[in-house]
Amino acid sequence: MRVVSLVSGGIDSALMSLLIRDAGHEQLPLFVNYGQQAFTEEWKACRLHHKKFGLPVPEHAELPDYGRLIPSGLTCPDKDIVRDAFLPGRNMLFILVGASYARSVGADAVAIGLLNEKTHLFPDQTIAFLRSAEKTIAAAIDGEIGIMTPLIDFFKADVVALAAEYGIQCTYSCHKGGKSPCGQCIACKEFPKKGGNNGRKRRRL
DSSP, X not given: OEEEEEEOSSHHHHHHHHHHHHTTOEEEEEEEEOSOTTHHHHHHHHHHHHHHTTOOOOEEEEOTHHHHHSOOTTTOTTSOTTTTOOOTTHHHHHHHHHXXXXXXXXXXXXXXXXXXXXXXXXXXXXXXXXXXXXXXXXXXXXXXXXXXXXXXXXXXXXXXXXXXXXXXXXXXXXXXXXXXXXXXXXXXXXXXXXXXXXXXXXXXX
8 A cells, every 4th residue: 555644753653654664555755844833843853753764755845824824823933832722724734735645646545643532632633524534535636545543542652652662763743843842832741741551552554
């Protein structure tokens, strides 16, 4: 299977990329610059991770005007990094771009690193959203492209534990985009204070 993996430089997509690799799929990584404050650090981490593990060099989609047109805490320093963290349509944008790219290169699916639905904060992080998106995308691109969620059974503690087993280190997950994690944004605070695995097993892709 050929899979377009939506990669961000964060620990979730870094782990996802290795799970897809280990499942034997041909991977076409895609990084989307949607105007996020953390773009520079995310893109740097993404490239380092792929280089370290011998993964394909990610394609790079430049869509920064999305974040300019629809400002949020992720894209605008004048917005609150936590209270205004929701960026409407972000995951739909990712999936649409990924699926359209998949169709153009003859890939079968697009993969996104969403975690267990119980941890979701926004409406575009749910199974219901993904099912709806799959139907909408099929109509939009006139073709069937599957949406894979290799981490959907995982909590953040599971991701951190398995990432440590793999030796994943080149990641960046802070929404602020500074050289060091801010410790205040949603991405920083979702990391467990103590590592460990919640008993989730690796899913077969």
